[in-house]
Amino acid sequence: MDLIWAGLREAVRMLAHNEGDVYEIAWRSLVVSGSATVISFVLGVGAGSLLAFRKFRGRFIVMTLVNTGMGAPPVVVGLVVAILLWRSGPLGDLGWIYSKKAMVIAQVIIATPIITGFTAAAFTSLNPKLRLQIYSLGASPLQMLWILLQEVRLPLLAAVMVGFGAAIHEVGASVMVGGNIAGQTRVLPGTILLQEGQGNFGPALALGIILISMMIAVNALFTWVQLGIHRDVSRPHETAHARADTPTVRTWLNR
Amino acid sequence: MIRRTSISFILALVVASLAVACGSSSTSTKTTTSVAAATAAPSPAATKASGKLILATTTSTQDSGLLDVLVPMFEKESGYTVQTVAVGTGAAITQASRGDADVVLVHAPSLEKKMVDAGDGIERALVMHNDFIILGPKDDPAGIKSAATTSDAMKAIATKGARFISRGDNSGTNVLELNLWKGVNITPKGQNWYEESGQGMGATLQIANQKNAYTISDRATYLAQKKNLDLAILLQGDKALLNVYHVIVVNPAKHSNANVIGARAFAAFMVRADIQKLIGDFGKATAGEALFFPDAGKPDPAP
Numbered sequence: 218m219d220l221i222w223a224g225l226r227e228a229v230r231m232l233a234h235n236e237g238d239v240y241e242i243a244w245r246s247l248v249v250s251g252s253a254t255v256i257s258f259v260l261g262v263g264a265g266s267l268l269a270f271r272k273f274r275g276r277f278i279v280m281t282l283v284n285t286g287m288g289a290p291p292v293v294v295g296l297v298v299a300i301l302l303w304r305s306g307p308l309g310d311l312g313w314i315y316s317k318k319a320m321v322i323a324q325v326i327i328a329t330p331i332i333t334g335f336t337a338a339a340f341t342s343l344n345p346k347l348r349l350q351i352y353s354l355g356a357s358p359l360q361m362l363w364i365l366l367q368e369v370r371l372p373l374l375a376a377v378m379v380g381f382g383a384a385i386h387e388v389g390a391s392v393m394v395g396g397n398i399a400g401q402t403r404v405l406p407g408t409i410l411l412q413e414g415q416g417n418f419g420p421a422l423a424l425g426i427i428l429i430s431m432m433i434a435v436n437a438l439f440t441w442v443q444l445g446i447h448r449d450v451s452r453p454h455e456t457a458h459a460r461a462d463t464p465t466v467r468t469w470l471n472r
Numbered sequence: 473m474i475r476r477t478s479i480s481f482i483l484a485l486v487v488a489s490l491a492v493a494c495g496s497s498s499t500s501t502k503t504t505t506s507v508a509a510a511t512a513a514p515s516p517a518a519t520k521a522s523g524k525l526i527l528a529t530t531t532s533t534q535d536s537g538l539l540d541v542l543v544p545m546f547e548k549e550s551g552y553t554v555q556t557v558a559v560g561t562g563a564a565i566t567q568a569s570r571g572d573a574d575v576v577l578v579h580a581p582s583l584e585k586k587m588v589d590a591g592d593g594i595e596r597a598l599v600m601h602n603d604f605i606i607l608g609p610k611d612d613p614a615g616i617k618s619a620a621t622t623s624d625a626m627k628a629i630a631t632k633g634a635r636f637i638s639r640g641d642n643s644g645t646n647v648l649e650l651n652l653w654k655g656v657n658i659t660p661k662g663q664n665w666y667e668e669s670g671q672g673m674g675a676t677l678q679i680a681n682q683k684n685a686y687t688i689s690d691r692a693t694y695l696a697q698k699k700n701l702d703l704a705i706l707l708q709g710d711k712a713l714l715n716v717y718h719v720i721v722v723n724p725a726k727h728s729n730a731n732v733i734g735a736r737a738f739a740a741f742m743v744r745a746d747i748q749k750l751i752g753d754f755g756k757a758t759a760g761e762a763l764f765f766p767d768a769g770k771p772d773p774a775p
Contacts, residue, residue, distance in 0.1 A: 304729055305570040314572075315526070315555045396557040399540065414674040415535050416697035 224422025231423050237408075238400070243427060246404040247435075249317055250385035253324035257380050260329045262373070265336025266362055270348070283337065286330025291323075295390030298323045302394060315396040320404070323390035328380035335376030339369035374443045378436055385432060405431075520551035525734035527556045528565075528573035530644055531672045533717070534558030536692040536763055538754050546741050552734050560672075562642025568592060568720070571727030575735035577742070579644035579717045581774035582651065592727070593720040598772045599742050600751050600764045601716045604648060605694060606707040607677070608634075608686035616686075622712040623656045630658045633665040635685035639676050640668025644715070649688050652712065677701060690715055692755065692763040716767070716774040719743070743768035 231239045268280060300306050302314040302322075313319045343365065351361050366373065388406035395402035397411065405428040412421035533539050534556070543554050559567065561578040568576045569592040577599065578584060587593040606616060606625055614634040619625035629636055630653075638660070639646040653660050660666040667685070669676045673693040680687035681701045691708075694701075707713075719739045724732040741747055748766035755763030767773075 303570070303572045305572050309729075312524070315557065396555055398555050398557070401553075401555065411534075414531065414672045416674050416678070416700045418700070 220418055220422060223419045224426060227419045227423035228426040231420070232427065237420065239424070239427065241400070242403055242405055242408055242424075243431060245317070245402075246385055246406075246428070247431065249320050249391075249404060250324060250381060253321045253328055253384045254377060254381040256321070256325050257328035257332050257384070258377055260325070261332025261376070261380070262336050262366065264329070264333040266340055266365070268333065268337040269340035280337070283330050283334045287334050289327060289330065290389070291327055291387040292389030292393070294326050295323055295393030298326065298390065298394045314394065315398060315402060317395070317402060319394040320391050320402060323394050324384040324387070327387060327390065328384045331383055332376045332380045335372055335379070336369070339372035339376075340365060342372075343368055370446055371443060374439055374446070378439050381435060382432060386428070521734065521737070522551050523553070523731060523734065525552045525554045525575065525731050525738060526573045527554050527575050527577065527738065528563075528567050529556060529558055529577040530561050530564065530579060531558050532579070532644065532690050532693055533577060535672070535674060535696065536755070537696075537758075538751065538764060541750070541754065542742075542747065545747075546738060550734070550737050550741070552731075552737070554738070560641055561644035561647065568722050571722065571730055574722050574731040575738050576720045576722070577717060578720070579715055580647040581716060581718070583647060584718055584720060587720065591725075592723055594723045595736070595739060596718050596720045597739055597743055598767050598770065599717045599719050600748075600766050600768075601714055601773065602691050602764050603708065604645065604688050604690055604713040604715050605705050606686065606688055606713075607680065607694065607701075607703040608706045609684040610702065610704045612704075612706055614686065617706050619707060622652060622707060622710040625707050626652050626656050626658065629665075629686055630656075630660065630663075633663075635665050635667065635683060636660065637676055637680040637683065637685045637687045638666065638668045639673065640670045641672075643672075645673060645688060645690060648713075648715070652688075655712075677703070688713075692759075695755070695759045695761070695763065714773055716772075717764075718774075 231237065264283075268276065268283065298319065299314065301308050302311065302319050303309055304312075304314065313322075347368070348361065348365070351364055356364065386406060388410055391397070391402075391404055392407045392410065395404070395407070397403050397407040403411075405424055409421050409424045409428070412418075412424065527543070529539065535558075539556055539558075543556055546552070547554050557564075557567075557573070561580040561583060564573065564576050564578050565580070565583050565587050567573045569587055569590065576587075576593070584593070584596060588596050606622070608614070608616065614625075614628045614632040616625035616628050619628055628634075638649055661668075667679075667683075669679050671679075673689055674697060676687060677689055677693065677697050678700070679685070681703055686706075687703075694705075719742050721732060721735040721739055722730040724730050748768050751764050752762055752766045755761060
């Protein structure tokens with residue numbers, strides 16, 4: 218129990234004096250996982266909408282793989298990406314091994330199935346008549362996608378939070394493809410692992426507290442947006458404007 | 473409301489793209505500042521090089537903190553960006569043998585010799601040594617404190633069936649430990665007193681500590697972890713427990729995209745007189761005793 222209190226005190230001290238380059242490491246975590254989440258969002262929404270709306274052969278297999286991918290072990294992802302990016306591997310000439318790019322790639326592979334799965338599930342839960350209605354009002358496929366995204370923005374926000382969480386907390390892939398190199402590719406989970414290996418449990422706990430605090434801060438921002446949406450959607454006197462279908466469609470098509 | 477969400481998303485995209493853009497340029501900024509710093513101070517290298525150098529090394533050199541001192545010095549002086557990957561001796565040698573590293577700093581002479589014989593490594597040079605120690609519970613159930621040699625101690629542990637935690641990860645420490653068992657004709661694998669952690673020295677020490685077991689550790693990691701451990705040093709000083717580090721350059725003839733100039737520069741750096749002195753002084757301030765003993769140019773105890 219003393220260790221935990223010591224960890225808290227250590228966390229405050231590390232932040233106050235920027236010990237062990239903790240600001241650099243925390244910022245790098247945020248940047249790498251943030252970029253990975255944005256890229257995963259774009260890929261995931263695209264893939265998720267295809268899965269939800271296009272009936273194609275093998276849809277069942279792809280859906281199963283996506284749902285499995287949500288829980289894919291990061292160490293395996295890291296190993297596969299490393300094998301591809303090593304100098305001796307097929308993509309070795311790119312020189313991306315042990316760089317932030319490699320870490321972003323690995324984290325994208327981890328987070329995209331999560332966002333794809335959530336998006337597909339969210340779109341599938343929409344009333345199918347809504348799509349017909351939107352088409353009947355003359356929307357193009359891209360306009361349709363944009364309107365539907367507004368409909369599912371709550372589950373989508375949840376997907377982004379989960380995707381970001383998965384990207385920032387994982388350690389197996391980041392260390393494997395990034396190398397956990399000081400000043401270059403070291404991020405928070407890798408640093409915690411290093412401190413643990415060296416027996417510095419106080420600093421390890423402190424870094425853990427800093428990581429969790431960062432995740433709380435990011436998710437607080439998302440949750441604020443999420444609750445804001447929810448408040449607008451459920452105001453009874455604004456039902457006509459807040460209701461999901463026709464007013465939204467009309468606004469977007471006539472602007 | 474739609475606008476607020478859209479703005480949030482667009483802001484996120486902008487920040488992310490900026491971040492990635494700044495991220496990819498940060499390595500080049502680092503090289504430029506190191507070059508600027510190097511030209512400001514007098515340095516032996518006439519022209520600054522550039523480019524990446526992959527140094528595959530052991531977890532013990534990483535955990536001791538020695539590389540955190542030496543690598544930045546080398547980077548500043550030479551201009552190379554060193555990517556130090558601490559993966560364990562076995563993994564480091566395998567990685568280098570694939571051409572995925574440029575230079576290795578490891579401590580498993582038997583594996584090193586195999587690497588050189590296979591043509592993957594050249595110019596293997598002695599750098600430094602320290603020693604291994606046998607740790608165990610203070611009450612020493614196997615009675616190894618009275619053992620005359622390391623062989624006797626290993627035999628005593630096996631005979632008593634006293635719990636022993638092995639690294640089990642093909643590290644330099646693990647290779648030495650397995651050779652010790654082989655030397656007394658004992659096969660510990662599969663026996664119920666022999667456990668393999670598959671992890672680094674720090675984690676293995678913790679396991680041995682919690683389970684009141686015997687283990688072999690390098691002195692540097694033990695000293696760093698001493699505050700967390702209740703284990704006692706029960707055997708030390710035997711020649712069989714010598715822990716010798718070599719630096720090996722990856723053979724460019726076999727691996728054409730290896731940075732051999734950088735690798736040779738690093739190897740030369742490690743055996744240079746002033747760096748050797750630094751190695752000898754390392755640890756005296758923090759641990760109270762030297763963690764490594766410089767050996768460059770001396771007769772090789774593990775040729």
